[in-house]
Amino acid sequence: MSIDVNNESGWEVDEQAVLDVARFALDQMRIHPLSELSVIFVDAPAMEQLHIQWMDEPGPTDVLSFPMDELRPGKEGEEPPQGLLGDIVLCPEVAERQGKDAGHSMDDELHLLTVHGVLHLLGYDHAEPEEEREMFGLQKEILQAWRSQRARA
Template sequence: MSIDVNNESGTDIDEQAVLSVARYALNRMRIHPLSELSVIVVDADAMEQLHLQWMDLPGPTDVMSFPMDELRPPARDDEEPAQGLLGDIVLCPEVAAKQGAEAPTAHSMDEELQLLTVHGVLHLLGYDHEEPAEKTEMFGLQQAIIDGWRAEQGIGGPSPAPTTR
């Protein structure tokens, strides 16, 4: 799996954790091992520009996903996963820091970025949270992936609560 993390934000983040959680999420979702993903970390000004350009919404947001080949997880265990370009996930550490601090179970910026990375991966794979049933499915899967990754990393304690934009 080819995953590039490009930090253009000027903020120190745990790039290895972002890479690791992205790889774990893609493996868990059974995405072809030769697929490619790009994670770009930007400052609030750059994120605000993207948010306005692509969503027509003011202000910076926490994560945006830009799918390329619209890859989907295999529907069955015996189905061969498709290979291709997943796309780009754009993260904003400034927004992540604020969200993490304000969450019901306060957590660090890096923990929020890990959660947002999984959130972005799921969006690239076609998951959404506009409807209540979609939200339940996506956020349940997001939590299961974060919990599994944290257990694999030997990280104890409660997982960050899902972002509920």
């Protein structure tokens, strides 16, 4: 799995952990091992510009996903397609604030947001209640499995 991580935010982040959780999530979703993903950390002004440009909403947001080849999760027993997943853009400043509000660290919030971004790239959404239950349930399941694996290592 080719995952490029680029920190343009000016914030110190655990890039390796974000890379690890992204790789774990993609493995769990049975994405072809030769697929490509880009994760970019940006500051709040850059995220606000992207948020306005792509979502027509003011203010910085926590995560944006830009799918490329519209890959979907692989099915058991089938060879998954290979391709470009796309870009996940994360804002550590917003993640820090949200983490504090939720009672956990910025790093924990970035891990959650990375999985959230991966799921968006794979076609998951949370606009409707049923979609939200599915996406957030899967997000929780992936994060718990990753944390459990990490604790054993």
